[in-house]
Amino acid sequence: MNISTGNKIGFLGFLILLSTYGYVVFQLMGVFEEQSIKNEGYYVRSHNLANELRQSSDDLTRMARTFVVTGDAIYEQFYFEIFAIRNGDAPRPIKYPPSYWYTSLTDDRTSAINLGKPVPLQVLMSEMGFLEKEFLLLRKSQNLSDKLVHLERQAFAAMKGRYDDGSGDFTVKGKPDTAFATKLLFSTQYKEEKIAIMKPIQEFLEAVENRMISESIALQAKQEKYFWYIIVLLVISTVIVLVIAVYVRNKIVLPIFLLEHDAHMIAEGNYQVRCKLNVENEIGSLSLSLNEMADHIELDIKELERLATTDGLVGITNRRAFMVSLELEIKRSHRYGVPLSLLMLDVDYFKKFNDTYGHHVGDEVLKLICKVSQTALRENDLMGRIGGEEFAFLLPATNIDSAIIVAERIRTAVESSSLLIDSEELRVTVSIGGTQIIKGNDISAFLKRADIAMYKSKENGRNQTSWL
Structure with a gap:
């Protein structure tokens, strides 16, 4: 029942x-x-x-x-x-x-x-x-x-x-x-x-x-x-309570404990565990659903790992994965005393593309910038999307002078590219800010310095690189 x-x-x-x-x-x-x-x-x-x-x-x-x-x-x-x-x-x-x-x-x-x-x-x-x-x-x-x-x-x-x-x-x-x-x-x-x-x-x-x-x-x-009559009703009530207590224990409480144990094992990563409950109620149906879930988890785990680190639109590292890598590189830089630089890129007048041509064109602009920028990067450099139209570049073992060269290479590559929309050639420019880590910088301070440099480029007329 x-x-x-x-x-x-x-x-x-x-x-x-x-x-x-x-x-x-x-x-x-x-x-x-x-x-x-x-x-x-x-x-x-x-x-x-x-x-x-x-x-x-x-x-x-x-x-x-x-x-x-x-x-x-x-x-x-x-x-x-x-x-x-x-x-x-x-x-x-x-x-x-x-x-x-x-x-x-x-x-x-x-x-x-x-x-x-x-x-x-x-x-x-x-x-x-x-x-x-x-x-x-x-x-x-x-x-x-x-x-x-x-x-x-x-x-x-x-x-x-x-x-x-x-x-x-x-x-x-x-x-x-x-x-x-x-x-x-x-x-x-x-x-x-x-x-x-x-x-x-x-x-x-x-x-x-x-x-x-x-x-x-x-x-x-x-x-x-x-x-x-009251005595008889009390006796009947007591019997009913005992019957309900036995039913709840055998058909609800104990199955829930077993289900909880198996779910805990699956949560710890043991996806071979399967529930074996023989009760014909909602808990039995729940155990079957839990088994089906375990089957799908094992199939989806790799896809989830990919989605957890990749931006779904442009196919590069997303903000969460980029921040993890950035924090690791900051610790490595402080530990070994090697230089580390960070670039922040923002698309100029991006809202205009969305308002004039629609969001699908805005998406194409982001894809173009991602594709062009990656061609200007070195093997150990990492590009990530950290906001709507904001990108960041992590440049290990790179001082600010070399970082500016990379930034200009990216900026000019974007400037020289174009996007063809309904026979109309659209030009895109970006503003870039760069900074080199200094002693005592944590991830928040490091990001803030790069962000300040980027807004400096915007304030100075856009389509340029500034550093701090």
Whole structure:
């Protein structure tokens, strides 16, 4: 299998495994969150709503009984305020007080910062998402509480001399009867109905608690299931990692080491070395390519050596090879004290040839200068192309006087030659600078002296030889 194919499969597998991990962890976090909500918030709010229903019923009773005992109308007002809050007809306190009896007597009981929006208590109950049987228990308790309200209103009416007309309305006028009102609110019937209100609330709390326990057990089972999923995924991941590690070692790492060794041997010049890898992937293909490369290197080495020392256009020594020879001759001159001269040649107005006739004519000019100049050189002299239209001549065992003679021979030979282009005879001239090495000159200083001499010829009118 190719490495690229294996990489795609591995990447796809990694995405699938990562997605599975993410899904399991997400589900597990959902279980934790659900459990947290159920255990911490839900149960507390359920108790608060049930307690508020119980408390509002107690507060209504307390206000009603206090009114009939004292006859103070403020308690009747408090009564209907509590009733309006429970039914959503008046703003609900942000935090319902433990006892409306005490809260109602404070100065800031109607302060806006302590009040929320009007919301019926039954709406708050329905929003909690209770089970139908649980919600029915709370609604039953509130319905019983509302039924008790009729007795309390009957007592209020009796305090004012109003009595039931038989249809539930208190339109019959009479004398106020405090004893009758007190009897209504402290009767056995009233007490039994109060007990009946509390019984569904207690049943509701027990039902919610039992459901919470049952749901907690189910959530724990789900949590345990997802933990096992994670363990299985970890085992699968470990096995996959081991398989990948073995594959990488046998099919990638070890072949790379062998390939590196063989490539190193070839790089050291042992072109008989050949890779013998038996792997069917990109590394195996690379080993075959390396073997083909070794075959071609041996064939091309001689050509490379030639190209490394020869200028491709004019066929003489290039700059790199010329500099190597120049450095060797400078050392020899300093060691044995023999003279050494250097000539620098630059074609006059070479840019004009390129701009007027084209670069192909410029190339022909360079070839002509090279051909003509070599005829004026001695056997031990070396000519090299060191720039676009610049040539250098290395003259071993030659002093400056002899070097000037050679330079003039080259200059006049070039001047007397011509190039025929489209029936037009082109004349070429060159400027030459010469210098002899002096004690302490290195290659840079030696070249600079010759270069200065050459530019001296250009500044003095070109087509001449100058020396330094």
